[in-house]
Amino acid sequence: MPHIDLPQHLPGISAAFAFRPETAKPMRELAHVLLHEPNSLAAADRELIATYVSSLNDCHFCQASHGAAAACHLGDAGVVASVKADPAQAPISEKLRRLLNIAAKVQRGGKHVTAADVQAARDCGATDVEIHDTVLIAAAFCMYNRYVDGLATWQPRDDAAYAQMGEHLAREGYRTSSQHPRSEVESSAT
Amino acid sequence: MAHIRLPEGLQGIRGPMAFRPETAKPLNELAEVLLHAPNSLTPGARELIATYVSSLNDCYFCQTVHGAIAAAHLDGDEDLVKRVKADFRYADIPDKLKALLVIAGKVQRGGKHVTAADVDEARKAGASDIEIHDAVLIAAAFCMYNRYVDGLATWQPQDEELYRQRGKKTAQEGYVAMSQEYLPQS
Numbered sequence: 001m002p003h004i005d006l007p008q009h010l011p012g013i014s015a016a017f018a019f020r021p022e023t024a025k026p027m028r029e030l031a032h033v034l035l036h037e038p039n040s041l042a043a044a045d046r047e048l049i050a051t052y053v054s055s056l057n058d059c060h061f062c063q064a065s066h067g068a069a070a071a072c073h074l075g076d077a078g079v080v081a082s083v084k085a086d087p088a089q090a091p092i093s094e095k096l097r098r099l100l101n102i103a104a105k106v107q108r109g110g111k112h113v114t115a116a117d118v119q120a121a122r123d124c125g126a127t128d129v130e131i132h133d134t135v136l137i138a139a140a141f142c143m144y145n146r147y148v149d150g151l152a153t154w155q156p157r158d159d160a161a162y163a164q165m166g167e168h169l170a171r172e173g174y175r176t177s178s179q180h181p182r183s184e185v186e187s188s189a190t
Numbered sequence: 191m192a193h194i195r196l197p198e199g200l201q202g203i204r205g206p207m208a209f210r211p212e213t214a215k216p217l218n219e220l221a222e223v224l225l226h227a228p229n230s231l232t233p234g235a236r237e238l239i240a241t242y243v244s245s246l247n248d249c250y251f252c253q254t255v256h257g258a259i260a261a262a263h264l265d266g267d268e269d270l271v272k273r274v275k276a277d278f279r280y281a282d283i284p285d286k287l288k289a290l291l292v293i294a295g296k297v298q299r300g301g302k303h304v305t306a307a308d309v310d311e312a313r314k315a316g317a318s319d320i321e322i323h324d325a326v327l328i329a330a331a332f333c334m335y336n337r338y339v340d341g342l343a344t345w346q347p348q349d350e351e352l353y354r355q356r357g358k359k360t361a362q363e364g365y366v367a368m369s370q371e372y373l374p375q376s
Contacts, residue, residue: 003309003326004319020323022223026216033212057300102341109247110340118193128194132210135193135341143334149301150293150326 003152011161012061012153013144014179027144028174034137035069036173041130043170044073045096046137048083049103053138055084056107059145061155068166095124099134106138193343201352202251203335204372205344211373217335218369224328226364231321233361234263235287236328238274239294243329245275246298249336251346258357286315290325297329
């Protein structure tokens with residue numbers, strides 16, 4: 001049961017967003033810019049970084065929903081599973097492997113990132129904006145994950161629910177809820 | 191030296207915010223709602239939660255600047271800020287804030303550490319659901335801001351007077367207004 005009186009039947013972060021629309025707005029906007037807007041890093045790569053950090057933080061809702069979004073972008077759920085299991089063995093670009101290494105360091109704490117980690121990413125072609133965005137995606141999921149689990153939100157266990165969410169996120173992004181048409185959520189929350 | 195080429199002369203989070211204004215906007219708006227907008231929790235209490243979590247995460251810039259903002263809200267009581275960081279259980283703060291700091295400390299370690307008993311304690315001390323929500327989200331958000339600031343190895347000068355002055359101004363004006371100082375104006 002959630003720690004506070006969240007709207008029922010909304011999974012994970014959707015319930016917390018509906019409870020407090022004032023903070024939901026910038027949190028949705030941040031995810032939209034980081035994960036969905038055009039970027040030299042493919043949306044799939046950015047979702048894989050989000051999924052990987054969420055799995056390191058052991059957040060079921062975030063790793064399942066962002067994993068589904070990544071799978072939808074890639075048309076392949078196998079890569080998602082292999083990144084979560086071990087990025088070193090996953091069939092991904094060397095650049096993404098280096099960025100995932102930086103993301104894992106950020107997950108442990110910002111000071112763990114070394115100049116050598118950053119140089120290794122740069123040697124594989126990563127730009128300053130890509131390194132910046134990797135650090136901020138990893139940091140942001142250290143927030144989203146703690147938010148979702150720190151309130152003990154309801155997190156469905158069936159994969160079908162997440163496949164649907166993932167499709168919505170991959171197609172529409174993060175400005176609107178994946179649960180209801182926008183108008184419904186906003187009117188029920190305010 | 192910072193890990194990427196950030197605009198020069200900007201301390202802490204200001205460097206990456208000026209580097210990437212698209213993400214700076216929601217980051218500032220989130221801080222504004224959580225820490226500065228009217229709330230049943232005083233800005234002083236909310237800034238103390240932010241400062242405490244930043245000190246647990248060992249982020250010099252965030253704990254110093256938010257400590258200064260907290261002090262500015264608390265009639266300049268820098269000593270109280272130090273006591274909260276050292277051991278809030280013995281600080282002269284309300285039981286409700288102590289219970290919220292317990293929750294914030296658990297969130298810093300990981301969301302699943304927060305127990306129903308922790309939340310009950312806060313409720314018994316008078317915390318509302320929104321206050322508990324905001325304590326969780328402030329703690330979670332500073333697990334982001336701290337990692338952002340340190341993960342890029344930003345410039346963090348050890349200059350207490352700079353943070354004291356910045357703290358007074360931010361306490362007064364808020365985060366979105368202050369961001370005009372370093373974000374490109376459209």
